[in-house]
Amino acid sequence: MKIAHFSDLHLLSLAGVPRRRFLNKRMTGWANLRFKRSAIHRASYVRAIARDIRAAGFDHVVITGDLTNLALASEFNLVRDLLERELGVDPAQVSLVPGNHDLYTRGSLATRRFERYLGPWLASDLPSLSADVAGARFPVVKIRSGVAIIALSSPVPRPPFGAAGEVGCDQLQALARILAHPEVAGRAVVLAVHHPVVEPASSLHHYIEGLRDAPALLALLRTLPRGLVVHGHLHRRVQRAITTSTGVLDHVGATSASLHHDSPDRMAGYNVYDLGEGATAKIDARVYDPGTDSFRIHVVPQHA
Numbered sequence: 001m002k003i004a005h006f007s008d009l010h011l012l013s014l015a016g017v018p019r020r021r022f023l024n025k026r027m028t029g030w031a032n033l034r035f036k037r038s039a040i041h042r043a044s045y046v047r048a049i050a051r052d053i054r055a056a057g058f059d060h061v062v063i064t065g066d067l068t069n070l071a072l073a074s075e076f077n078l079v080r081d082l083l084e085r086e087l088g089v090d091p092a093q094v095s096l097v098p099g100n101h102d103l104y105t106r107g108s109l110a111t112r113r114f115e116r117y118l119g120p121w122l123a124s125d126l127p128s129l130s131a132d133v134a135g136a137r138f139p140v141v142k143i144r145s146g147v148a149i150i151a152l153s154s155p156v157p158r159p160p161f162g163a164a165g166e167v168g169c170d171q172l173q174a175l176a177r178i179l180a181h182p183e184v185a186g187r188a189v190v191l192a193v194h195h196p197v198v199e200p201a202s203s204l205h206h207y208i209e210g211l212r213d214a215p216a217l218l219a220l221l222r223t224l225p226r227g228l229v230v231h232g233h234l235h236r237r238v239q240r241a242i243t244t245s246t247g248v249l250d251h252v253g254a255t256s257a258s259l260h261h262d263s264p265d266r267m268a269g270y271n272v273y274d275l276g277e278g279a280t281a282k283i284d285a286r287v288y289d290p291g292t293d294s295f296r297i298h299v300v301p302q303h304a
Contacts, residue, residue, distance in 0.1 A: 001147050003190065004053045006270035007064040007232030008256035009046045010101065011082070013074035041258040043078075045268040045288055049257050050086035052286070052295055053270065060144060061089055064232035064254065065099025065155070065194030067118075071108035076117035083121065091120040095142055098134055099194040099232060100155040100163045109135045109157050122151075126184075129177045131170040139175055141184065147275060148184040150175070152193040154211055163233075165195035165211045172216055179220065188275060189227035196231045197221065198240050198251050209233075218242065221249060228252065228273060235259055236266045237285050239300045252283055252300060260290075264298050271300060 053061060068075035083094070098114045108114070115122060115136035122140050124130055130137040134153040142149045152175065154165035167175075178184055195211035197218060211217070221229065225246045235256040242249040254271045261267045269287040286295040 001059045001145055001275045003060045003062060003149075003273040003275065004056070004058040004270055005062045005064065005192075005230050005252075005254050005273065006046075006049055006053070006257040007194075007254040008066040008099065008235060008258070009043075009063075009079070009082070010041045010066055010069045010256060010258050011043055011046065011075050011078045012041075012069040013072065013078050040260050041256065042260055042268075042290075043258060045260070045290065046082065046257045047086050048288055048290075048293060049268065049270050050082055050088075054086070054088045058089075058272075059093070060142070060147075060149060061087065061094045062149065062151075062190070062192045062230055063094065063096040064192050064230060065097050066101040066232060066256075067096070067099070068102050068104075071102050071104035071113060073113065073117075076113060080117055083118075091123065092142070094121050095140065095149045095151045095192055096121050097138075097140075097151045097192050097194055098136075098153055098155050100158070100165060103134060103155040103157050106157045112136060126178060126181060129174055129181065131174040133168055133171045138171055139178055141178055143183055143187065146187050147190055148178075148187045149190045149192065150178060150184075152191060152217075154193050154195040161208070163209050164207060165233075166213050167193075167211070167217055168213070172213070172220065175217075176220055179223070189224055190273075190275075191221070191227065191229045193217075193229070193231050195233050196238075196251070196253055197229055198242055199234070224249060228275070230254065230271070230273075232256075236263075237271070237298070237300045238265075239283060239302045241302075250283060254285075265301055269295060269298070 112135040124140040126141045138153040140151040238253040274282040
């Protein structure tokens with residue numbers, strides 16, 4: 001199986017949004033966009049990535065969150081349009097999860113905005129095992145050949161300047177049930193989540209930006225004999241390893257699909273995973289070159 005993975009689209013649309021909608025955390029988010037991010041995140045890069053993935057004909061596509069910037073309805077409309085027109089892949093061949101920007105406010109959670117706009121892409125092959133979390137039903141499982149792709153939700157609405165995630169007890173219990181299911185137990189697992197599960201960082205950084213219940217999730221992952229964990233959030237390509245009771249899981253992050261940057265580890269693009277015989281055979285990235293509107297191959301760097 002050949003899988004394309006991109007993340008952190010940060011699609012922005014303020015069209016028709018009244019000022020009162022910014023009398024919350026969106027005020028700091030808008031300031032960040034106005035004075036910093038608008039100069040480096042470019043929607044045209046995301047569209048180029050989606051078209052390239054469509055042309056390449058991958059077996060499956062994984063998108064690991066932060067599809068929007070401020071979780072506005074106008075932005076979710078942009079996301080739907082991108083998925084339907086530019087990516088153009090059957091929703092059954094796409095696994096996606098929310099990021100912290102997609103549940104930016106408590107209102108976006110309460111109105112189940114992520115689920116309402118992206119419901120066709122959230123259909124699970126094992127729906128009865130999912131839990132009601134993050135304004136939708138997760139985990140979402142898609143069983144394809146010898147692989148089970150499991151989409152896990154990690155964002156939680158936080159106060160300004162907070163972006164930490166949490167899987168939560170209900171979803172962890174649901175994940176345990178799914179991993180034990182006979183349709184999953186005999187297959188390699190590809191787990192998609194926005195926040196990285198493994199990231200060396202200070203305790204303060206972990207509290208503000210990290211996955212707060214990562215140890216509990218790691219305990220489940222360490223029971224797996226093989227598989228792959230993919231994430232976003234860091235806006236850089238990074239590869240680490242998770243040691244299990246019987247082997248090693250690859251833990252791979254994708255950069256932001258809209259990010260303009262001088263470093264090939266951070267410049268917009270997408271990751272490619274070739275899976276053979278239940279193990280990851282090859283991991284690389286396709287880095288976008290806006291000057292030629294083309295992609296070049298780049299090896300995802302490994303970190304301890």
